[in-house]
Structure formats: structure tokens, C-alpha cells
Amino acid sequence: MIAPPLASTFLQAPSFLDVLYIIAFALFIQGLRGLSGPTTAVRGNRTAAVGMAIAVIATLLNQGEGNWGLIALGIALGTAVGVPAARQVKMTAMPQMVALFNGVGGGAVFLISWSEFRLTGGFAHVADSVTALPVYITIFSLFAAIIGSVSFWGSNIAFGKLQEIIPGRPITLGSGQQIVNLVLFILAVAAAVDIAQGNHSQGIFIGMLVCAALLGNAVVLPIGGADMPVVISMLNAFTGLSAAATGIALNNPALIVAGMIVGASGSILTNLMAVAMNRSIPAIIAGGFGGGGAVAGAEGAGEHAGTVRSTSAADAAIQLAYANRVVIVPGYGMAVAQAQHAVRELTKELEKRGVEVSYAIHPVAGRMPGHMNVLLAEADVPYDQLREMDDANPEFQRTDVSLVIGANDVTNPAAKNTPSSPIYGMPILEVNDSHSVIVIKRSMNPGFAGIENELYYDPKTAMLFGDAKSAVSEITAELAQI
């Protein structure tokens, strides 16, 4: 079969292949339905993987004379990189892994669009013929190229920040940031409009990709570490939408459905995360908490200095041992210290003594949606001990000790009490309602939002300074001796 490209290929495509694509996207949807519960989730994921295999096989069946060597090379390269990475990554490093996988997806999208551009003489006509290319194909391809490029570069920056190759704090151009972003966006769109109107110069196309790449960098660099759950979800949605656009350009229903579902999923998560932080998505994209929060935090530190009560592992152990009810509040600090297994040991030691233990998990704790749940699942913590924020908050009042491990901003009472605080209005875990609080923290440094935490100056709060993992292990050791 000598395959004419793009739209015309598919006018003649055997309907058999279309059926395979339909089976593939039905399996994707069925697979995602499985993710609604932990017991069906493994099968759900594998169902989706089977769908993907069918889609790939269907596409390979459609190869004409075929460039089998190139295809094998690409797939072999991808497998050689992807499999070891997925096998070896630590659960604590999951956010950066997801960012990286998301980035390569975006990269594939813009590269595909670029190759289409080159193959069709700048979206002029269907290759090997003079048939004009429908303008909608051009538009969707250009959309995919821009969003894919933004997603690729944005995800790589997010990866760099999470991996701490790039500093996690916001890096901004100051007040000019929004203007720069806007100019880059307008330039990219203008280039796209120019191409759609019939400019076939590759220089313009590359210029568009460069603007989109700079925009991806400029949008993510100013975003602080704590806003990462929003950013990662948003970039995920972007890559999904760009894949759906590629699907329309190539008239491939499996790509359209899969891409759009990912777009929907990413949008839902982005919105949930933004709500859980009481921030609007535009505000986050426009550039983090910026300097304002940090300045307020510095002033706060001056006022409060000297009223912090620190404790020892032995005292903390005694406090916990004689409690009836303990709630553990994990945060990013637990992930950084890889403390989830130590926390589980501590829980078991407490349960042996008849202490009732549960975990209160804030939706944005960690660096991606559900980050803490994955870590605790890795440490074999039973589900029924995990409480979502709305269920956990009413229970703090009858909690004897709240043990905060590496969480900061999500426990800050300023979000409820101090209207001038940058995080005022954000839903928090109301740890300060419990009878006493123990906070395990490396130092008094403020969290990523750069805001001082009033909780630490509360008279019923005791601070246990140290690495989360060693501090928790010390408490467990002390407990064993009581």
C-alpha cells in the first residue's frame, strides 16, 4: 500500500484498523474506571496497557513499505531508557519521574508536528501530490506543536526543580515576568497564524517552537516547590490536549480519545489542587508567592523569636505512649527523608500499646496529588488509617497528640486566623485543635511559601529538630524502652 499522508490516507484506511482503534480506546476508558478503587486498580492499569498495545499493533499493521528499521530503533531506544527508569525509581522520587515522562510525551508531540510540517512543504499540500492540505489540519498541528513544546520544556524545568538540579525556590524576572510571558505567547501565536495563512518558511516554524520553549521555561521557573502539584497536573493536561490535537490532525480516533481523557484528568486534578491551596490557577501561573510572602515571613520571624519549645525524642516518646489517640500528619519532609518505613514502625509500636493511630493527609501534601498516599502504601500502612482532610479535621479536637512530620504550610493556623497572611483562606489540617502537638522538622526555616508557621509558637507545640527518619526512629527506640 502506498500510503498518501495525513487526511487522505485515512479516507482509504481499512475499517478493520478503525475497529482496532475503537477497541483500544474502549480499553483505556475501562482501565481508568478500574482506578476508582484500590482493589481493581492494578487490573485497570493493565487493561489500559493492553489497549495501548492494540493501538500500537494496529498502527504497525498499517505500515506500507514501512521503515521498520527506524521504528525498531526508536522503540528500542525508548524501551532501553524507560524500563530501567520505571523499575528503579524510588517512590519518593515519583513526582520528578512523572514530570519527566510527561515531558518526553510533550517532546514527541512537537517533534511529530515538526516532521509533518517538513513533510508537507510547510503544511502546503499533501506530500507526493498537489492536493491542498485542509487548513484545519494545519491549525491543529500548530496548536499541538506550541502546547507540546511548552509542556516539554515546562516539565523538564519541573523535573529539574524536583530533582534539585535547579533551585526549588521561585526564579523570576521580577515585575516584568508577566509581560515577558505575554510577549512570548503572542509571538508564538502570531507565528502560527502566519503559517496557517500560507507562510511555508521553516524559519517561522522553528521560531514558533523557540517562543513556545521559552514560554515553557518562563512559566515554570517562577513557580515554587509547594505549587508543584498544580504545575505537574497542568502540564499533564497540556500534553493530553496536544495529543488530542495531533489525533485530529492525523484523523486517528484512538489519539483523540486518549488525549482528551488525559486532558480532562489533568484539568480535574489541577483544579482540585488549586482549590486545596485556595489559589487561582492564573495566580499560580503568573508566578508563585513571589517576594511578598517571604518579606512577611521575615517580619514574623522577628516577632516570634525565642518562644519555641523544643523537646527530645525521649520526651516525645513518653507523650505518645500515654496518649489514647495520635494523628500523624505527613508532609514533603517525610518524603525527602525517606521516613515512611520508620513512621510505620513507630505506628506499630504505638498500636502495641493500645494507642489509636491514624494519618491525616492534606490534598497538596508533597509534590504531586496523592504523593503521601503512595509513600504510606509503600510502607504497608492500611487504608483505613488514612484520613482525607475533611474527615480528619473534626477529629483533631479529641486527639491527644498530633505528630507533624515534615509538613509545614498545610498546618499553619494563619490560614484561618490571619487575614494578612498570603495563605489566608487555604484549607488546612487543624492540628492546633488537638491537645498537644509534636513537630518534627529539620530547622526553623520556613516552608516553600516562605511564611512563618504560627503553630510552632503555640504553647502546646513541642519541636523535635532533626531529620524526619532518624527522629522517628529515635522515638520508636525510646518507646520500646518504656
Place this chain on the structure above:
Amino acid sequence: MILASILTTNLAILVLAGFIGFVVISKVPNTLHTPLMSGTNAIHGIVLLGGLLIVGLSGNGAFNKVILVIAIAFGTINVVGGFLVTDRMLEMFKAKPKAAGDDAKPGGEKAGGGEASKEKAP
């Protein structure tokens, strides 16, 4: 006219897929949001198909071939890595209900993912 109907059909598919996506994803609990992200991540690796379709067309120059091989490699990383890592994560969740109370089974990072990768490698 035929082209126009292709476009409208595809747009209809797009809109319907969006609604289905919202309904299905809304049912996923907070606990599973990380696996959801990495799973949907793997699914958008389906752009791999775009690379496969275009590399099969005639008329690709040397530079285009390089771009497409990279695109296919990227797509494969996305798909294979995404499904494998999701499988690893979900295995850990699956072990839980039985283990409630005491921890009979430590961790579930066993073979699990193997099958997913086999399906993918041609």
C-alpha cells in the same frame, strides 16, 4: 464536504471523550491520584502512534527521520515507563486490605510490571 464531515466527526469524538473523561476521572479517590497521574501520563504516550504513522509515509528526508526516531523513542519512554511505574505503585496499594492490622506481606514490587512491558516490545 467529506473533509468537513471528518472534522465534525472528530470534534464530536473529542467532546464526548472530554465528558467521559470528566465522569470517569471524578470517581478516582484522592488516595489514587498519583497512580492516576502516572497512568494517564502513560496513556498520552499514545502520540507514539503519530510518529509511527508519519515515519511510514514516503518522502521523509534524513533530518525528518532523525526527528521521528527521537519522537518514537520519546513516545515509547512515555508509554512503557508510565505503565510500568504505575503498575509498581498499584501493586503496593493492592497488598493492603489483607494486611490490615499486621503486615504479613512486606511490599509488592515484584514482577508485576513485566507483562506490561512485554506487550509493548515488538
